[in-house]
Amino acid sequence: MKATLIYCAGDVRVETVPDPVINLPTDAIVRITAGCICGSDLWPFGSKEASLEGSRMGHEFVGVIQALGSEVTDLAVGDFVIAPFVASCGTCDFCLEGLQTSCRHGAHWGGTADGGQGELARVPQASGTLVRVPAGFDESLIPSLLALSDVMSTGYHAASKANIKPGQSVTVIGDGSVGLCAVISAKLLGAGRIILMGRHEARTALGQEFGATDVVAERGSEGMKKVRELTGGDGTHVVLEAVGLAPALDMAIGVVRDGGVISRVGAPQFPTVPLGFTEFMRNVTLTGGVAPARAYIDRLLPLVLNGIINPGKVFDQSISLDQVPAGYQAMADRTALKVLVRP
């Protein structure tokens, strides 16, 4: 089959690799209908050191089950499934608590295993990992179903961990696909005002379509001042931080109301956070983390199938597998928001 490998920063190739096979009785083989390129894929694309072997890429996909291990009895060949971005057993204490990212038997896509940017993938712990989509759905929903594998579930994790209450004010930092899905999620949880901080007009326009009531294009102290002005000087009850860079977290601290919650889902590219005495006196909470997407798909899937949410709109390019290297470049150049790959 064809699959995507990265050899070093800027060097992404689509190559022929061996087809995956059932290794364990808990495995499934999925023929990928749609995968995509993630903002987090841009970290190795920007900085990976050279390696001879290359690493398999991709961790978001939907597809059709082609083969099943003998112990997987709740899925069937031919089922259309969503693969969250981490594999999980579904039975350990962490999985039962909804923290599948800390699963005691979990696994990550890519690296030396299959990724999601290819034709096929071996899925470990298939029963715990995969979510079956009821047959008969409209194919136009595929982008939104795919979004559940990562960005929509990640945005929802941010809102869920912040425990947004109806009527509360929310700032979303970042107009990437996760930030935009955080807007959808804040609205689902009943947020009143939703202030989206972002400076790419096409993206913030989509954010407004998703439910943002205000857009602040300024960054840094100017941006903080704007949000403060919009909120009577207080800042918002909740801040959803979907960037992961230190200046974004600084902004989050600058715009959160006393007693408020910063929920971060941008993987932090820094070792410490500036939550010292001042933030202690203001009772600022920092929560969030990597999203256990599997925990949220059950509740989000009906909303996609019923057209209540349409997170698939974050995909503004659709390419074939051979075009994946160009897709990385487009996302790195920010000419694409998020790229869908149809093998």
Next chain:
Amino acid sequence: MKATLIYCAGDVRVETVPDPVINLPTDAIVRITAGCICGSDLWPFGSKEASLEGSRMGHEFVGVIQALGSEVTDLAVGDFVIAPFVASCGTCDFCLEGLQTSCRHGAHWGGTADGGQGELARVPQASGTLVRVPAGFDESLIPSLLALSDVMSTGYHAASKANIKPGQSVTVIGDGSVGLCAVISAKLLGAGRIILMGRHEARTALGQEFGATDVVAERGSEGMKKVRELTGGDGTHVVLEAVGLAPALDMAIGVVRDGGVISRVGAPQFPTVPLGFTEFMRNVTLTGGVAPARAYIDRLLPLVLNGIINPGKVFDQSISLDQVPAGYQAMADRTALKVLVRP
């Protein structure tokens, strides 16, 4: 009247100052029955630069109302009251949300205003600030009533912000009076295992009386290893951090379970916290902050009056006002856990 002033590190004096008077119609004058010395008073006692004027000290007291401003209609002269460690109006949005430490009209004790280590104190925003204790209580309860003004409410804030659920495991870091009150609070909220980290045997013994199921005397990596061993390698669902020094927060991160909550009530003596990529992948939450004691007194007072909790046991010395300088030294030397002052 007599009151306590600090002039520089190590220089605490009891001096005669003017009696307070009603300045505003929302004021009360309280004759202090009991005050105390706080762990936080040891920061200026250890490091304050010299000043000619001196600063008034103390922020925890109970006493009897001696005079009232004309607008204070819900209290009466002669009422026995508890003064939380921050004054608050009781009517602004923050007060109504239970975050009286961010009150829009609040005030702190001490400095140029009255403190709690004296004979009398002017209480601003008396209606919002003071909590009346129903007449007829046993005088032996005064230490526990006094504990509600700060340390017991602060320990409860830690547990409350961590949202401890019945059966969860909790580590309490610090065997000072706040840490011991955090043990009481964790037990009140139904914690299963309560591991107290502290190395002063008399204090940890009191912690066990309060509900700690395990004591870990080791610090640093040895202490973390011990807590991990006690919890099957995972750490505890909740960590209540009642110290405020960087090594204590490092320990908190080291012993918190994936998906868990660190709730801090030790005022941080550091500008940043090491919550980077690893803690993000573990979904660790940091919450807590300065405690809005006023928010908790209503629910804790009946527990004190009914003898269900007895936080006053943290006071292991009782002194007169003249002995206050020696009381500071005893707490700094750790020969006293917490010192009660009877003017």
